[in-house]
Structures are given as C-alpha cells and as structure tokens.
Amino acid sequence: MPELRKDPVTDRWVIISSDRANRPIDFMEIKEKNKKNLSPFSAGNEAMTPPEIFAIREQNSAPNSPGWSLRVIPNKYPALKVEGELSRQGEGIFDMMNGVGAHEVIIETPDPQKNFVDLDNNAIRDIFRVFRERILDLKRDIRLKYAIIFKNKGLAAGASLEHSHSQLIATPIIPKTVAEELEGARGYYQLKERCIFCDIIRQEIKDNIRIVFEEELFVATEPFAPRFPFETWILPKKHFSHYETINDDHILHLAITVKTVLQKINIALKSPAYNFVIHTAPMQEKPMNDFHWHLELMPKLTNVAGFEWGTGFYINHTSPEEAARYLKEITV
C-alpha cells in the first residue's frame, strides 16, 4: 500500500510507493524494457491494462475491446489507491497517512506511433474534455482535495511508456507547491483586489515581448521568471479558477493553442521531451476570484536537476524574451 509521508522540516509530502522498482538494479533496466515491449496501450492490447474507467468508442463496441479513440484506465502501478479509509499516523516525530487517492492514465490514441501533437484538433479537444470529466467524477469523493493532470512526453521527462498518454493523480492533501501558488495569488488579491494572473496577462499582451501565441480566448507566454529554457504558460484570457468549469467552446480553443505551441517547440528544439501540468484550484473549493487556472509546459532540455531540486534556486541560461522571439517567429 502506498504511503504519504511528510518531511518534518519543510512539511513537504512525498508518496512512497515501493510496489514497482524495489531492487537497485531496476533503475538500470528501464531503457531496455521500453524498447523491447509492445505497447500495452495499443488497440487490441486492452487485456494488458486494468479494465477501463471511461472510453470514447464506436457505438456497439464493447468495453475493453478495440473500437475506441481515447481510453482512461487506472494506473497499473498506482502511486495512490482508491480503496481504504484515510488514516493519519505518527512514527515518533514523523507524520504519515495511507496512500488514499486515485491515479489514472489517459490513453490519448490507440495508435502507438502517434504523438499528442500529431493528433487532429478534435482528438486533442477530446483529451482536454476527458480531463474535465474525470475531475468532475472524482470530486464527488470528498476525501480527495486536489487533482493534478500532467503529461510526461519522452524518457527524459519521466515517461515510462512511449505510447502517447497523460495522467491524473487525485490526492487527499493539497500539494505544497500548489498551496504556495494559491497563497501567493491570494496575497496579491488582498492587496489589489485583482487576480494576479489577469494582471500578468494584461501586462504581457501590452508589453508583447514574451508572448509566443495569442488567439481569441487563450494566450501562450513565456513567464517573467522561468525556471527552465522555453518554459511556456498557456492561460485562458477570461478569469476561471477551476479547470473543470471549462466549456466545450473554450476546450477547442485550448486544444488549438496547446497544439500550436507544441508544434513551434518541436520545430525550434527538434521535438524535445517535455512535461505539461495543469495548475487549477482545489476541486472541493468554490470558484475563486484570486486564482486563475493555467497550463505550464516545460521542454526538458537541460540536466541541471539535482542542484535546483536541492536548493529551489534555478539558473536559466535562456531569457524568456529570447525564447519568445524564437517561438513567435516560427509559423506552423
């Protein structure tokens, strides 16, 4: 059973889930395994995964059989599990709780050769629509406080399978970085009675030195203080705190914006590994004036990991103005 443990000094929670890799040698074998195996996510291989939670599939096709275009399954090696009561325990000065939560995989296409960016606008729209539906379903379980939606593309970005997929982890606590972001935004609102993200969007559009792409409903911009080269944020121009309140029209615009930005990044940086994470408000909370959902996209270009992890101090050798200039010029 996975465990949630709290660092007693920094109050950072960590998931300890030893089911998967528990011999040191396992770390060395990951690359090999990926190349040899057939994709368990392909059409026809449905029996290789746990039974599906949700699917977009042809009428009359049976669950867990071919005929689908998108499939949601529980993670075979979940970081958190839905079963069990949430219980907190101590171990001397240390705090822990059992790993109650959810860990789902969104298989974005039945075709193992297709990347996210190769999918057409409607298929990408379906992915973002399913993100919404899964949050709306999970929030009915009031033990779950937060839903993190993310995509790891490429081994360097932490993907253990090449077949295009994204993930959802629902947690019984609000992650530390999320709490800090909420708190920072709240502090600004208390001072100015304006959403800080709305102010950022206004200033970025006015300055126009870090904008990568802009359309009717969404804007993609390099942030003022990016941790990583070519880090790009995609924000809805209109204020919404919760991703799951997005409507179908906005979803299509979001799909087009994300696809456009990824195409630019692929051309500029030769299709790098990347992560994206949706930053949204805690799902049990009412709509907020002081938080603004957005998507943060981070190409994985450098290996400066450990030092930054250790200190929280990021060194970035590409200014966001330079990165925006490159990406903006590229036509897709």
Added chain:
Amino acid sequence: MPELRKDPVTDRWVIISSDRANRPIDFMEIKEKNKKNLSPFSAGNEAMTPPEIFAIREQNSAPNSPGWSLRVIPNKYPALKVEGELSRQGEGIFDMMNGVGAHEVIIETPDPQKNFVDLDNNAIRDIFRVFRERILDLKRDIRLKYAIIFKNKGLAAGASLEHSHSQLIATPIIPKTVAEELEGARGYYQLKERCIFCDIIRQEIKDNIRIVFEEELFVATEPFAPRFPFETWILPKKHFSHYETINDDHILHLAITVKTVLQKINIALKSPAYNFVIHTAPMQEKPMNDFHWHLELMPKLTNVAGFEWGTGFYINHTSPEEAARYLKEITV
C-alpha cells in the same frame, strides 16, 4: 549581466543568465562537446581557466601553473558576478535585481581521470576545508547573504565537465527552499525548544531502520520522507548551524563519512550520476539553536523531473528503509 528575477506568484527567485546558451541548437550539442574537448581543469591547462582565487600547491610553484592539488577559480560562465552595485528594479508588476554574487569552481584534483570518490581521505578533507575557507572569505562581503556549495557528478546530474569539481554560488538573497527549511526548523524549536535535526538524529539512531553509516562524529541516514530513491543525508551528531564553523578534526570525519557513503552507493547502483548540496545557515547570521547544517546527497536514478518540478509532489518508488538496508549491508 546576469539578472535575478522574482516570480510574482510564488516569490521564487530565478537567475537569468543568457551568456552561455542562447541559440536553441546549443542544447543539442552539449553531449558531443564534452567528449571531444580536453579538460580545461587538468594540470598544465591552467591558462584555459580564469586566474585562480585560491590553490593548495607545492612551495615555490607559481599561481596558475602546475604543482597544485586543488584549485579554486571563478566560473568562466558565472550565474552571478561580483562586480557592480546591488540594485532592485521593477518592470510593471515584476521585480528583478542585477545578478550580484559569486560563482566559483573548486577543481578537486589535477587528474582528469580521478573521481571524487577515488581521492584519498586527505584530498577529500582538503576539499571540505576549502569549502569552509571560501565561505569565510566571501562572508566579508555583506551584500552576500547565502552560500550554496554543491557538486554535480555526471551529465545526468547537470555536470557540464567530467573533470571532478564542485561549485560555490553566493547570492544576495536567501533561496526560497532554504528560507522554508529555516522557517520549518524555527517553528519546531519554538514549540519544543529543541533542534529538529538533533531530534531526527536521536530518533534515527534509536530506530536504526534508515541509518546507512554511523561513526563517532557523523551519521548518514535515509530521510523519513525522501524525494528520490537512495537520497541520503549526512549530519554532524553535534549541533552546529553554520558549515563554516567546522573544525579540522570534524572535517576529516566528514570526508571519511561522505567517501564511505559514496562508495556504498557506487557499488549498489553502479556509480550513478549524483548531486550533493550542503544545507547551511545564512552566512551573515549568528550561530542558531534551531538550524543544523547537513549535506544532502541525491543519486540521479530516475527521470521523473518535470512533474515533480511542476507540482512539488514527489513520488518515490523505493522506501528509505529498503534503501538503507541495501546500503548498510555493503562493506567498503
């Protein structure tokens, strides 16, 4: 000139230093360059580096010529520079300051073939002694608030040169993660009037399920809530807040402890890339009862970077108890 920029939402400072890699293509060439180049850090190649700040060298040998066993130089591509007045500026809602600080490289051996762990105890002692001397020198500049000492070993851990070296970055602000750690430790002290690290050491030695190595003055333990598999903390058993107050006797014991732990990790995990970071109190502050310097060592085994970076939520598939059991058994 490098710039320090603050994220307006989370108050995280980032160093933007565009001197080095400013074309996207630069990211793709790093691996190649490393293999082809001769080491600029080798004996005889002193002219390839900026002039030395400090060296341990044979009597009568001239600065910036062979005859040294350890050499400290300014980083050729510094993230921060010593020159200039510290000035804060705004750009609309954004805050920045110029990149005043220091960035030094400690070349640990003149031999490009030798790894840190291959050095004898006295050579490793010299490295830790020089860390102390450099902090004592830099703290005289009262613009500098914090000194981060770290080592990146291996490309995967962010090292751009294979020749064994460590780095020191002195900053005009206290990094966010450091501030949080200080604050967490202070909160505990206010509640209990005891140092939290002293309590952790006591409990770990008593429980003896996460200890990797223990000797007279130092202990190496897996933390209760590690972010990474085989993350190991090395702490002095006696309470000291500032690394730079370490005496020569303690330094030799530290050198032996770090070397022993690294030898165990190298055997268990086939000499992985790794980072270590010294966590110490801000250098302009007096000795503190509530903070306890220590060294955090993180083998770089997994690629789960982006998601964790994005959310502050760490998933670790190896429990610290398992990791400790492996490492403890290995005799070196």
